[in-house]
Amino acid sequence: MNTAERFNNYLQEKLDEREAKGLLRTLVSNAGKTDFSSNDYFGFSTSALYNITGEDVGFGGTGSRSITGNCAAAEEAERTVAAFHKQEAALIFNSGYMANVGLFSTIAGKGDTYISDEYIHASIIDGMRLSHAGRLKFKHNDTEDLEKKLIHTQGRVFVVVESIYSMDGDEAPLVEIAALCHKHGALLLVDEAHATGIYGEKGEGLVCAYNLQKDVYAVVYTFGKAIGLHGAAVAGSKELRDYLINNARSFIFTTALPPHTYMQIKNAYQLLPTADRKTLKERIAYFRKQAEQLKGVEFLESYSPIQGVLIGDNFKAKALAQHLSEKGFFVRAILSPTVPVGKERLRVCLHAFNTTQEIDVLLTEVKNYFA
Ligand SMILES: Cc1ncc(COP(=O)(O)O)c(C=O)c1O
CATH class of the missing domain: 3.90.1150.10 (Aspartate Aminotransferase, domain 1)
Structure with a gap:
């Protein structure tokens, strides 16, 4: 048995353990x-509006956004997303996973603290782990427990929730959480993956539905769910967008989405009010x-x-x-x-x-x- 075969056997043993x-x-x-x-x-993933074949656009990203992958369609899509969700700016990542890893690994560092709901999505956990910031969990949707953690935390604090939880489908008490963040000087970050397109008059999500744009520091909107496409945006201030362009490794070190995807994202936002x-x-x-x-x-x-x-x-x-x-x-x-x-x-x-x-x-x- 050669080395590769022995390693394959080892992998199979691990798989067998999972199966058992x-x-x-x-x-x-x-x-x-x-x-x-x-x-x-x-059912948007099969929408005729996304069929833009015939348009004269490239089919590949050709390089990272920082090198050759940027295009007018990308920036137009970002302006559309930001305006739709009533935010100053937005930056598109290749997926929700990459948006969360990029955002959470970048905005906090040593000496800062993340306080996240215990049911937070794996992509956020991975991002927070990479950040070297301290991490605390609060009991699911429990604002009393969140406040206990907020009272005892020093330095810059980021509170992290999903507006609709991906596995339980329940809603975060966003208004109460935003008030607690305000009271304790913490920054609030919200993943709206499962609210994008579904809540709000036109599908803007729950942050907009509760008019909390000014109380939430950044929001993640994903395009792979109700929008039926692929990719995601981090929406917030212009400073945040520029900071992520410069520091978020899952944005910098990867090939950009192809131009037609950015065009489809823009089309999707025209379709959303009619969903x-x-x-x-x-x-x-x-x-x-x-x-x-x-x-x-x-x-x-x-x-x-x-x-x-x-x-x-x-x-x-x-x-x-x-x-x-x-x-x-x-x-x-x-x-x-x-x-x-x-x-x-x-x-x-x-x-x-x-x-x-x-x-x-x-x-x-x-x-x-x-x-
Ligand atoms: C809450 C939440 N955030 C982020 C993601 C990741 O999004 P994407 O599938 O676009 O990578 C998911 C998808 O499962 C999710 O449920």
């Missing part, structure tokens, strides 16, 4: 299945109403498109997802340690294009499985 714990990740396709899983809340938020809200209300009538099945408390059927076991959660797949539904299990042990679940993502009949059949299958 029910944690093996495999790649699956949703072809032909009813989508109760993607973040494409309005069918009304139907999406109706589907959420319908799902909740039907779910409440299912005896013996526990649902997470959420009023967003992200709904959770609590299972409390990795193997059982995977088995239910597999059962639903066999019935033609694409819906995924979320396992520990992505969520806490005992909170393993089925993550149902509702879309404006899901019909009430589809919801009925899905819930009947869930009920039958538990019966």
Whole structure:
């Protein structure tokens, strides 16, 4: 056996260990299945407006934004995003993951402190880790616990939340958190990945819906979910944008998105005000109403498109997802340690294009499985 073969065996052993714990990740396709899983809340990913073939633009980024990858379309898209979300400036990163790693690794350093909600997204955790700043967690959505941490923290403090939590679908008490940050002189940073396009009159997100632009230092908007594209923006002050251009390594050391993506992002922002938020809200209300009538099945408390059927076991959660797949539904299990042990679940993502009949059949299958 040569060195490479021995190493492959070692990798296989590690994979086998994951499989034995029910944690093996495999790649699956949703072809032909009813989508109760993607973040494409309005089905925008197949929008005709994004079909800009025929336009005379390059298909590659050609280099980083700082070298050859900048273009008029990128800056235009950033001005559009900033204006839409009522912010001074925006900087587009290649994904939400890269935006968060770039932002959080850059704006705080030694001597500063991040205080983040315990359920904060992995991309933010990775960014904070790279920053060398101190890190504290507060209990999920618990403003009393947040204040306790704020009182005892010295130096520059950044409070970090998601407006809608990606795994639980519940909303952060943004107004109260903003007031606490103001009281204790902390800077508030909000990830709006799952609120972009969905909340606010035109889909501006919850920071705008609550008119908190002046109380929030920076907001992350992602384009891979309701917008149906790819990429993300950090929106905030002009100084922040310039600072990130100069310091955020996940912005500097990577090839820029291709020009047509920036053009599609701009198109997306024209489409957002017309998104069918009304139907999406109706589907959420319908799902909740039907779910409440299912005896013996526990649902997470959420009023967003992200709904959770609590299972409390990795193997059982995977088995239910597999059962639903066999019935033609694409819906995924979320396992520990992505969520806490005992909170393993089925993550149902509702879309404006899901019909009430589809919801009925899905819930009947869930009920039958538990019966
Ligand atoms: C809250 C949150 N932030 C950031 C991201 C990362 O965004 P992207 O998928 O564009 O990398 C996600 C995606 O899962 C998310 O749920």
